Amino acid sequence: MNKVLMQGNHVIAEAAIRAGCTFYAGYPITPQNEIPEYMSEQLEKRGGVFIQAESEVAAINMVAGAGAAGARAMTSSSSPGISLKQEGISSMAACEIPALIVNMMRGGPGLGNIRPSQGDYFQATRGGGHGDYRIIVLAPASGQEMADLTMAAFDLADQYRSPVMILADGMMGQMMEPVVFREPKPRNYDTKYAMTGAGTGKSKIIKGLILDPYEMEENNWRLARKYARITEQETSCESYLTDDATMAIVAYGTAARVAKGAIKRLRADGLKAGLFRPISLWPYPSVALRELAERIKQFFVFEMSTGQMVEDVHLALKGSADVVFHGRPGGVVPTPAELANVIYRQYQNGKAR
Amino acid sequence: MNKVLMQGNHVIAEAAIRAGCTFYAGYPITPQNEIPEYMSEQLEKRGGVFIQAESEVAAINMVAGAGAAGARAMTSSSSPGISLKQEGISSMAACEIPALIVNMMRGGPGLGNIRPSQGDYFQATRGGGHGDYRIIVLAPASGQEMADLTMAAFDLADQYRSPVMILADGMMGQMMEPVVFREPKPRNYDTKYAMTGAGTGKSKIIKGLILDPYEMEENNWRLARKYARITEQETSCESYLTDDATMAIVAYGTAARVAKGAIKRLRADGLKAGLFRPISLWPYPSVALRELAERIKQFFVFEMSTGQMVEDVHLALKGSADVVFHGRPGGVVPTPAELANVIYRQYQNGKAR
Amino acid sequence: MKGKITIREEFCKECHYCLAVCPTGHIAAGAVFNSRGYRPIVINPDGEACTGCALCALVCPDIAIEVYRE
Amino acid sequence: MKGKITIREEFCKECHYCLAVCPTGHIAAGAVFNSRGYRPIVINPDGEACTGCALCALVCPDIAIEVYRE
Amino acid sequence: MKNIFSKPKCFKDNIFHYCPGCGHSIAHRLLGEVIDEMDIRGITVGVPPTGCAVLAYNYLDIDMIEAPHGRGPAMATAMKRVLPDRVIFTYQGDGDLAAIGIAESFHAANRGENITVIFINNCVYGMTGGQMAPTTLLGQKTTTSPFGRGATSAGFPVKVSEMISSLGRTAYVERCSLTSPAGIRKTKKAIKKAIQYQMDGIGYSLVEILSPCPTNWKMTPLESLKWMDEVMVKEFPLGVFKDVMGKDKEEVVTHAG
Amino acid sequence: MKNIFSKPKCFKDNIFHYCPGCGHSIAHRLLGEVIDEMDIRGITVGVPPTGCAVLAYNYLDIDMIEAPHGRGPAMATAMKRVLPDRVIFTYQGDGDLAAIGIAESFHAANRGENITVIFINNCVYGMTGGQMAPTTLLGQKTTTSPFGRGATSAGFPVKVSEMISSLGRTAYVERCSLTSPAGIRKTKKAIKKAIQYQMDGIGYSLVEILSPCPTNWKMTPLESLKWMDEVMVKEFPLGVFKDVMGKDKEEVVTHAG
Amino acid sequence: MLVKTVFAGFGGQGVLMMGYSLAHSAMSAGYEVTYMPTYGAEVRGGTAHCTVAIGDEEIASPIASQPEYLVVMNGPSLAAFQSIVAPGGAIFLNSSIVNEAPRRNDVEVYKIPAVEFADRLGNAKTANIVMMGALVKKLAIIPQETFLQSIEAILGGRKKSALEINRRAFGEGYNYL
Amino acid sequence: MLVKTVFAGFGGQGVLMMGYSLAHSAMSAGYEVTYMPTYGAEVRGGTAHCTVAIGDEEIASPIASQPEYLVVMNGPSLAAFQSIVAPGGAIFLNSSIVNEAPRRNDVEVYKIPAVEFADRLGNAKTANIVMMGALVKKLAIIPQETFLQSIEAILGGRKKSALEINRRAFGEGYNYL
Ligand SMILES: Cc1ncc(C[n+]2csc(CCOP(=O)(O)OP(=O)(O)O)c2C)c(N)n1
Ligand SMILES: Cc1ncc(C[n+]2csc(CCOP(=O)(O)OP(=O)(O)O)c2C)c(N)n1
Numbered sequence A, B: 001m002n003k004v005l006m007q008g009n010h011v012i013a014e015a016a017i018r019a020g021c022t023f024y025a026g027y028p029i030t031p032q033n034e035i036p037e038y039m040s041e042q043l044e045k046r047g048g049v050f051i052q053a054e055s056e057v058a059a060i061n062m063v064a065g066a067g068a069a070g071a072r073a074m075t076s077s078s079s080p081g082i083s084l085k086q087e088g089i090s091s092m093a094a095c096e097i098p099a100l101i102v103n104m105m106r107g108g109p110g111l112g113n114i115r116p117s118q119g120d121y122f123q124a125t126r127g128g129g130h131g132d133y134r135i136i137v138l139a140p141a142s143g144q145e146m147a148d149l150t151m152a153a154f155d156l157a158d159q160y161r162s163p164v165m166i167l168a169d170g171m172m173g174q175m176m177e178p179v180v181f182r183e184p185k186p187r188n189y190d191t192k193y194a195m196t197g198a199g200t201g202k203s204k205i206i207k208g209l210i211l212d213p214y215e216m217e218e219n220n221w222r223l224a225r226k227y228a229r230i231t232e233q234e235t236s237c238e239s240y241l242t243d244d245a246t247m248a249i250v251a252y253g254t255a256a257r258v259a260k261g262a263i264k265r266l267r268a269d270g271l272k273a274g275l276f277r278p279i280s281l282w283p284y285p286s287v288a289l290r291e292l293a294e295r296i297k298q299f300f301v302f303e304m305s306t307g308q309m310v311e312d313v314h315l316a317l318k319g320s321a322d323v324v325f326h327g328r329p330g331g332v333v334p335t336p337a338e339l340a341n342v343i344y345r346q347y348q349n350g351k352a353r
Numbered sequence C, D: 001m002k003g004k005i006t007i008r009e010e011f012c013k014e015c016h017y018c019l020a021v022c023p024t025g026h027i028a029a030g031a032v033f034n035s036r037g038y039r040p041i042v043i044n045p046d047g048e049a050c051t052g053c054a055l056c057a058l059v060c061p062d063i064a065i066e067v068y069r070e
Numbered sequence E, F: 001m002k003n004i005f006s007k008p009k010c011f012k013d014n015i016f017h018y019c020p021g022c023g024h025s026i027a028h029r030l031l032g033e034v035i036d037e038m039d040i041r042g043i044t045v046g047v048p049p050t051g052c053a054v055l056a057y058n059y060l061d062i063d064m065i066e067a068p069h070g071r072g073p074a075m076a077t078a079m080k081r082v083l084p085d086r087v088i089f090t091y092q093g094d095g096d097l098a099a100i101g102i103a104e105s106f107h108a109a110n111r112g113e114n115i116t117v118i119f120i121n122n123c124v125y126g127m128t129g130g131q132m133a134p135t136t137l138l139g140q141k142t143t144t145s146p147f148g149r150g151a152t153s154a155g156f157p158v159k160v161s162e163m164i165s166s167l168g169r170t171a172y173v174e175r176c177s178l179t180s181p182a183g184i185r186k187t188k189k190a191i192k193k194a195i196q197y198q199m200d201g202i203g204y205s206l207v208e209i210l211s212p213c214p215t216n217w218k219m220t221p222l223e224s225l226k227w228m229d230e231v232m233v234k235e236f237p238l239g240v241f242k243d244v245m246g247k248d249k250e251e252v253v254t255h256a257g
Numbered sequence G, H: 001m002l003v004k005t006v007f008a009g010f011g012g013q014g015v016l017m018m019g020y021s022l023a024h025s026a027m028s029a030g031y032e033v034t035y036m037p038t039y040g041a042e043v044r045g046g047t048a049h050c051t052v053a054i055g056d057e058e059i060a061s062p063i064a065s066q067p068e069y070l071v072v073m074n075g076p077s078l079a080a081f082q083s084i085v086a087p088g089g090a091i092f093l094n095s096s097i098v099n100e101a102p103r104r105n106d107v108e109v110y111k112i113p114a115v116e117f118a119d120r121l122g123n124a125k126t127a128n129i130v131m132m133g134a135l136v137k138k139l140a141i142i143p144q145e146t147f148l149q150s151i152e153a154i155l156g157g158r159k160k161s162a163l164e165i166n167r168r169a170f171g172e173g174y175n176y177l
């Protein structure tokens, strides 16, 4: 097994190519420029198509075209660029076009800055676009997971004919870690829908327009059932040191890494802390969290935002446990020690012991 | 008081002009074309500026420019067009530029159709754009409210230096009802920030870029405090026949109208139904709903979507009452009788009596 | 008779492009509504014979005319 | 001496545009780093006198040169 | 007697949803005839627009994928790059191509994507009820230019063929009109040539088709044709604007036929 | 002795964040000098881009409002319409103007908005680390064209001045270069004229400024100037492309100065 | 009280105007009222229709599922809409154009040769006003004069003579039943 | 074990390369490792820096708050970063360029005249490798040879002679302390 030291952005790009991605379109934006840069060189060398699109809007629609034409296709951007893709994403969800969308989040709203942040959780999980739809959102917390989830994302996209998003941030994108690229699954999905010309058979249509409201309603429920199926089958999370824990931090991505560091310190200081880390942000691992809440009654939600995922925690727990929120928005990544201090202060009066 | 019979779209446009709106930019899309059409004629006649923008993206940024220049400015669109405005909205929230954005929702996702729908609730209330921000979202349920809330929206926008959205749908936009235009409040707000040239004084900057993450973090919390202030002061809702009710429908906009019709029927059939109607969707009237739940333990959430606002109901109630969801997505507006039937079936076994 | 046309009455939308181009006056405006609210053209009882030139079909936006020739 | 320049050392970024245009060779590359890691230009001890032509300032991207003339 | 004219083979037999006298359905038919004649139904993918022609797939019996308003060229770009041996065309209105989609149109053309753009210029946003389009004529009244389009606030009509043909890597650009049998025949020839160029790998082609929208022009169909011949074509002269295989710019004829 | 050259009065005294030899700060200074000379600091509003010049407000002591990437012309359009007696300019890079913002740029120009666009062409996306821009030259290596820009996949460089000047309602378009004292003086004159035209109500003006980006070109500053004079200017010839008050197109000079 | 009326016909038959005038006059007569037109591209080519609801309290939904009244201007509209009329309701037929008879036998049917009347008045376009005369009479909740004033308010600065024709058209319908 | 090292200097001094080579060799030596560079426009003109964390279990955060080691290639970087070093840690100074002495007296300070060494080897650009020699020695967790192999792996197909200079530069730093 070949371990390589690679920057997160490169890991995603390389994993994508290994997973059979043959089409990339994107528009530069920090902190994810290394993805298009890598693609511009590697796809060209390895027989794929790289297009630097004129905008994020063009990029997402190119990816829709490539995905509809049967290619494994992807785009990547960061927060403001992802906002521009929302009509396209909604349209792809409606048209059920598989593709990978990467969001390396940065500080927002607006231009904000280019530091790591988690302010786009709502946008990713609630549909920043219009209408009743969801996309699968995966949040890696290490270089290795960047590789693995990128490959998994293409499979999920194919399996459910849906756009899938990798939601990470500037730190995940820029950091280098050792990574092992696993063998991707063979692409073994029905692609009969693909727009390749009708041949001698029936012609195919891909569309989101359904003028009749009752037909549209039925279609909305059909999609809703698909989303329910995904929720049942594709939810994933990690529980870390929760077995004996008296309180659990809930955090994803970069925040979860910081939390792990904090947990070591907290345990050294006598607070039995654990971590519940959602890996799929949509579907949210509500069931697993609820199960955990049967034993643990103190949850400390930590996000690099002013509080977004915390809503999913509340929705999962529905009042069955105490939930405290701590946020560090704007591009700040606190140190494990800082976070441990906050948590320690919160629970030191024996509350959570 | 002069009562006029006017289409919802025209009501909004007229109310806006009366409230001092002097700038409109927008791009055609059904079912809100009558807003730009009205504006193209009336603003021209009444000394304002109408621009048919080249796209929704251009329109929102024009409105940002006009708002920043000190004008009362607005744009309007429907679902797909609103998706395209998300980067602009996030940017305006970051730059704290006041303006009115109207979304006459239609069936989605994607192109969908042009019938009335409520599938953009998440997008409107959770920030379809990137980063930690909120905009005020108002949901009128009658022609009169279209007029009143449009005027109120401009005041809120000025008071909080924030984009404000009117979230309605094709039915609200197309339907005619008698309306009385109230006298708007005088525009009495600090507009020192406006980009009018520095004169002989200090120059001003409007920006969302804050490269230093700690400064950005502080800014995010400052905005969060503003949002908390709005939540405290600007939440609004209507309670209808809830005093003696054993169950309450929770619905907004068009759905709430249908619900009112259903309630009459249900009460005739012996089910003491009431209605809780959020008028401000963000900030959500959680406190009022929670108070209601001290007495009523059965809530029936009805949306013309597959279920979006229901999350806010859960978040407000945190398990303290039973919540049932009923959705009619895709452009369907059920009749009051249909809705009454569903509710009756749900609660007839004495559960809610 | 060299040519012949058949009119697909449900397709015709009464635009009268065909009338304007028919060199022989073979077509006339109709008077009877179809189910979609249009009055399809009819063969002009007073017109000359159809030459099968197909000009009417060429300009017809609704493929409402089929043309036959010997 | 007809002219004179002063160099704002913290502003200079060592691009040497000024060197390239000074008609009198009055400017020379510097050797000492400023706090921002650049070596600002210096007055060339071997150069001719400054004429105050201001070409150096005109091309300087960093407004690092002020020019004086009698 | 032999049938010498009926619907194209690659057509579904649906009644068009278009208004009486609308040019869209003529353009559709011509496309269909070309696809038949070139025998390319099986390898062609069309990208209809958001606009009145959004339902083009109800008529053309070929693979079709809807594009969000204005984004057809971006989609088509990707499809052609992924499937270089297929025939890919977009079909776009003037709002779609020249307003919301100008960026995608400009850049696909500038890149010289080997696709074909069928561009229906009817001076108006048809589908949404007759608002001003980039191509609306000066003085023309629409629902959003109730006093007539004024250059000071809305600018001059956008000349798509002129602009696109000025881009280095475009191969073939022609403007045609549907007002007469000759114009219709010429349009068909242009479509065929455009697709042939694509198949021969010569590059990006655009056929601009002046097309009546009687409904929103508030004219009868026949009045519409007259207005096109007398007024519209003055602003949008017909002719070949670019043909990298022939002379660079044919004489510009100002009337159809 | 009299000070005959120091920072413009309308400048804040901050050290530029630009790289050594970057042309942005020269353009800023020229703008500042023009604002001083025309005495319009108090009535001017600038719209800096998303790009290396996003922080222009750290230097120019005038009212400034940041535009989302590419949207400056839309913002400026509205500001000028709302405040017709103010001087409104956008300041935009080639990515900002010609890639993501081409639609807003094209349409603001086509409407003939009475604004001034200062357009910095440095053949590259500076801020994001040197990716290919619409203006990148054929064969030029960038971080997203590692084998050099190829026409077949990326098309020819976009000629902004040429395209904008072809639009009916634009008033004044000139391309200048910062490679020499004469070029810099000419650039300043162009900026001044552009703003004068705006103040006189003559209409839309655009000054394209060829500007070095040594960092992303991977050259020294002086090498950059040489490359501009020897290579870049061949693709982007200097001169006045449009001047509705003078002759329509001055002789196009191919070298700065 | 809550009365809903659906108007249907081809575009160009003044269907939306009929609904609007009813809603307007009902408003003037002091009722709560909603008017809901068809909208968007679907109007194109096909049939147009609209719904007016008149009530004495706030009207829940402007969309009629079971309207008490249906005014039908052409054959296809009869086919499309007759089934939705509430039992015991009424259908008003523009019998000049609609030859078919309604299949429904649980509703009243009024046949008004509106085009003939209108033609006789010299303006075929007023057929819709003729129909309104009949409808307003049967509705019996809006005073004749209120309706006529609404029509005049809506048509605004039109020529006196045109207004006069409308008054007479209305009268023909009103008196026909 | 968890050791964090911050490298800082001007762009062009090979600062990112130092961090990368350390991370790479630590990975080869079997450790968990993260490497975090500065990124984005802030690199421009200013100082560049990066952080390497080496541990024997999963590393929580790649961002160093209190690094044990600081390698400083120029004066401004010393000013900017000296305060963050953990008490008891160490600062490695490129003393050829950094004239200032650290203010900290709770850390060890190693001054390496790296540019002189590098100049003597005929390639001033290898000053960073000289520094690495000193650092790797003091870190004492990565075998010399492992580090040198990493350097060679990173530089890839460079000329033998260049690689040889690097080896010697490394040796100079290693043996200097
Ligand atoms: C993002 C978005 N904006 C706006 C619309 C509404 N819309 C649909 S078609 C259209 C314009 C149609 O005009 P044109 O492209 O000229 O085509 P035509 O109908 O005239 O053939 C508009 C504005 C939409 N569907 N999506
Ligand atoms: C919507 C959006 N997309 C992308 C970016 C990232 N971005 C910032 S500046 C820039 C391009 C800068 O290039 P250019 O406009 O040529 O300006 P320069 O820096 O070269 O002066 C890009 C792609 C962004 N901030 N927002």
Ligand code: SF4
Pocket (backbone or CB within 6 Å): C003, C004, C005, C021, C022, C023, C024, C025, C026, C027, C049, C050, C051, C052, C053, C054, C055, C056, C057, C067
């Ligand atoms: S085929 Fe020719 S002659 Fe016959 S009806 Fe048509 S146009 Fe007339």
Ligand code: SF4
Pocket (backbone or CB within 6 Å): C011, C012, C013, C014, C015, C016, C017, C018, C019, C040, C041, C056, C059, C060, C061, C062, C063, C064, C065
């Ligand atoms: S051209 Fe076609 S649609 Fe028009 S009237 Fe003739 S047959 Fe009918």
Ligand code: SF4
Pocket (backbone or CB within 6 Å): D003, D004, D005, D021, D022, D023, D024, D025, D026, D027, D049, D050, D051, D052, D053, D054, D055, D056, D057, D067
């Ligand atoms: S002012 Fe002229 S002579 Fe003096 S230093 Fe500058 S360029 Fe040289």
Ligand code: SF4
Pocket (backbone or CB within 6 Å): D011, D012, D013, D014, D015, D016, D017, D018, D019, D040, D041, D056, D059, D060, D061, D062, D063, D064, D065
């Ligand atoms: S031109 Fe300015 S910045 Fe460049 S070297 Fe000379 S003084 Fe320094």
Ligand code: SF4
Pocket (backbone or CB within 6 Å): E017, E018, E019, E020, E021, E022, E023, E024, E052, E122, E126, E127, E212, E213, E214, E215, E216, G044
């Ligand atoms: S609105 Fe115009 S373009 Fe659309 S179908 Fe009708 S005539 Fe054709």
Ligand code: SF4
Pocket (backbone or CB within 6 Å): F017, F018, F019, F020, F021, F022, F023, F024, F052, F122, F126, F127, F212, F213, F214, F215, F216, H044
């Ligand atoms: S990257 Fe280029 S454009 Fe940006 S500041 Fe540096 S030199 Fe100037």
Ligand SMILES: [Mg+2]
Pocket (backbone or CB within 6 Å): E093, E094, E095, E120, E121, E122, E123, E124, E125, E126, E133
């Ligand atoms: Mg059109």
Ligand SMILES: [Mg+2]
Pocket (backbone or CB within 6 Å): F093, F094, F095, F120, F121, F122, F123, F124, F125, F126, F133
């Ligand atoms: Mg640039």
